[in-house]
Amino acid sequence: MKQILKNLVLTIALIVGLTTVAFSQAKKPTLMVVPSDLWCITNGYIYEFDNQGTKVKIPNYKKAVQESPELLMVISKINELMAERGFPLKNLESSLKTLESESAENAMLESKSGASLSETPVDKLKKTAKADIWMQVTWMVNQVGPKKSITFNLQGLDAYTDKQVAGASGTGNPSFTAVLPVLLQEAVLAHLDNFNSQLQMHFNDLFENGREIVIRIKKFDSWDGDLEKEYGGKELGAHIEDWMKMNTVKGRFNTSDATENMMLFEQVRIPLYDSNGNATDARGFCKGLQKHLNLPPFNITNKLMMKGLGQATIVLGEK
Amino acid sequence: MKPLLLRINLILIMLIGFSVLAQAQRKKQRQEDKDTQAWRYEIEAVNTGVHGTYLIKVWSYSTSPNAAIEQSKKNAVHGIMFKGFAGSQGIPGQKALCPDPNVETVNEDFFKPFFSDGGKYMKFVNITNDGAVAAKDIIRMGKEYKIGLIVSVNVSALRKDLEDAGIIKSLSSGF
Numbered sequence: 001m002k003q004i005l006k007n008l009v010l011t012i013a014l015i016v017g018l019t020t021v022a023f024s025q026a027k028k029p030t031l032m033v034v035p036s037d038l039w040c041i042t043n044g045y046i047y048e049f050d051n052q053g054t055k056v057k058i059p060n061y062k063k064a065v066q067e068s069p070e071l072l073m074v075i076s077k078i079n080e081l082m083a084e085r086g087f088p089l090k091n092l093e094s095s096l097k098t099l100e101s102e103s104a105e106n107a108m109l110e111s112k113s114g115a116s117l118s119e120t121p122v123d124k125l126k127k128t129a130k131a132d133i134w135m136q137v138t139w140m141v142n143q144v145g146p147k148k149s150i151t152f153n154l155q156g157l158d159a160y161t162d163k164q165v166a167g168a169s170g171t172g173n174p175s176f177t178a179v180l181p182v183l184l185q186e187a188v189l190a191h192l193d194n195f196n197s198q199l200q201m202h203f204n205d206l207f208e209n210g211r212e213i214v215i216r217i218k219k220f221d222s223w224d225g226d227l228e229k230e231y232g233g234k235e236l237g238a239h240i241e242d243w244m245k246m247n248t249v250k251g252r253f254n255t256s257d258a259t260e261n262m263m264l265f266e267q268v269r270i271p272l273y274d275s276n277g278n279a280t281d282a283r284g285f286c287k288g289l290q291k292h293l294n295l296p297p298f299n300i301t302n303k304l305m306m307k308g309l310g311q312a313t314i315v316l317g318e319k
Numbered sequence: 320m321k322p323l324l325l326r327i328n329l330i331l332i333m334l335i336g337f338s339v340l341a342q343a344q345r346k347k348q349r350q351e352d353k354d355t356q357a358w359r360y361e362i363e364a365v366n367t368g369v370h371g372t373y374l375i376k377v378w379s380y381s382t383s384p385n386a387a388i389e390q391s392k393k394n395a396v397h398g399i400m401f402k403g404f405a406g407s408q409g410i411p412g413q414k415a416l417c418p419d420p421n422v423e424t425v426n427e428d429f430f431k432p433f434f435s436d437g438g439k440y441m442k443f444v445n446i447t448n449d450g451a452v453a454a455k456d457i458i459r460m461g462k463e464y465k466i467g468l469i470v471s472v473n474v475s476a477l478r479k480d481l482e483d484a485g486i487i488k489s490l491s492s493g494f
Binding site: 087168186190193194 | 366367368369370371406408409410411412413414418474475488489490491493494
């Protein structure tokens with residue numbers, strides 16, 4: 001009887017486990033359409049300031065979405081077509097508005113005892129519009145006599161690896177009569193399917209070979225150790241690389257930079273699900289490394305910070 | 320008695336004639352379907368279609384121009400699914416909806432009725448100009464004709480149908 005019960009419990013546990021894995025969904029990347037720096041500079045939607053004698057130009061997205069009807073039309077058309085494909089995008093204008101209202105609310109927020117919200121300079125720096133993949137759009141109007149045509153370029157840029165994961169570009173047919181919004185709409189319709197087929201290939205690769213992320217290891221100057229400190233005859237950096245080999249998909253990662261103070265790991269392929277079958281990301285993956293470094297023989301207190309799904313930083317020495 | 324025999328003979332001759340004609344028609348159709356499966360057609364971009372559609376010209380081969388027009392619809396949907404097409408001046412080409420070349424044989428149960436005469440493929444294709452073919456698009460090649468017909472394929476609906484049938488993955492599948 002005991003044996004039967006044991007088998008029954010084991011079978012149920014197995015079914016529950018399999019169901020969790022089968023129905024668990026990978027973390028969905030967020031996409032947002034933004035105008036490229038080139039387009040912003042060409043059309044005058046920029047902030048310009050003097051950085052110690054060097055003129056620096058930064059795109060002013062808020063001004064661009066408020067003043068360019070063509071940009072709004074292009075963003076709206078791409079959003080519409082992507083939503084039709086079952087992949088709704090984050091909207092740039094709405095994200096900027098949310099950031100502003102949240103900032104105002106945070107400034108006014110007070111507890112009953114008069115305490116305000118705590119915010120470090122890093123928290124402030126992180127308050128920008130975010131997406132995992134940027135759909136960067138650029139177009140130029142070409143005019144030869146009365147004929148007009150559009151050169152359109154759509155790039156899908158991974159926010160963490162800086163890789164272009166999808167793209168579509170080309171110059172449309174010259175037209176005597178068509179107005180600019182019609183030419184732009186035509187360009188979006190002509191190029192978006194090719195962009196999406198490349199994006200689909202990127203997602204297929206992600207499911208097959210794991211999510212590609214970037215991991216940085218740094219140290220606080222208050223910590224007396226460094227990445228060359230030896231544990232059991234091996235440097236700490238080498239121990240971290242061993243952990244990476246063990247935990248990445250097929251041991252795939254590149255150590256792009258390593259000194260006594262920092263390490264940079266690029267093209268790190270992490271599984272989409274953790275050992276419990278739950279969807280994971282760079283932060284979830286690095287929690288494992290954080291825990292590993294907390295344990296003997298290392299016993300290193302460390303701080304884990306993240307940026308979206310694909311970037312994490314561990315700073316050694318303190319919280 | 321004589322007129323009765325004459326009538327019976329006439330009816331018999333007519334029946335045999337019809338049956339031979341129908342057989343020849345079926346044979347021709349089978350040959351055209353074989354051509355479709357053997358990728359014996361060409362597709363070229365005509366213009367950027369309206370929202371969710373591709374406007375293309377399909378070149379099909381047949382011994383009868385009328386049959387070629389009907390087969391062109393089948394070829395257009397087949398081409399969008401498995402072949403894709405190259406771009407022309409100012410119009411980008413498009414990749415096939417099913418990038419895996421084996422998908423047609425693996426999912427034969429789905430595609431056989433889909434591409435049968437009057438099958439579901441008809442839902443996704445429209446001929447333009449009421450099927451009128453320009454004189455320059457009818458080319459006589461020995462015993463057969465090469466006919467170029469401009470058609471519009473509803474790619475959005477076709478893609479959705481293939482996604483629902485589990486033939487291709489949607490962009491958001493797995494997330």
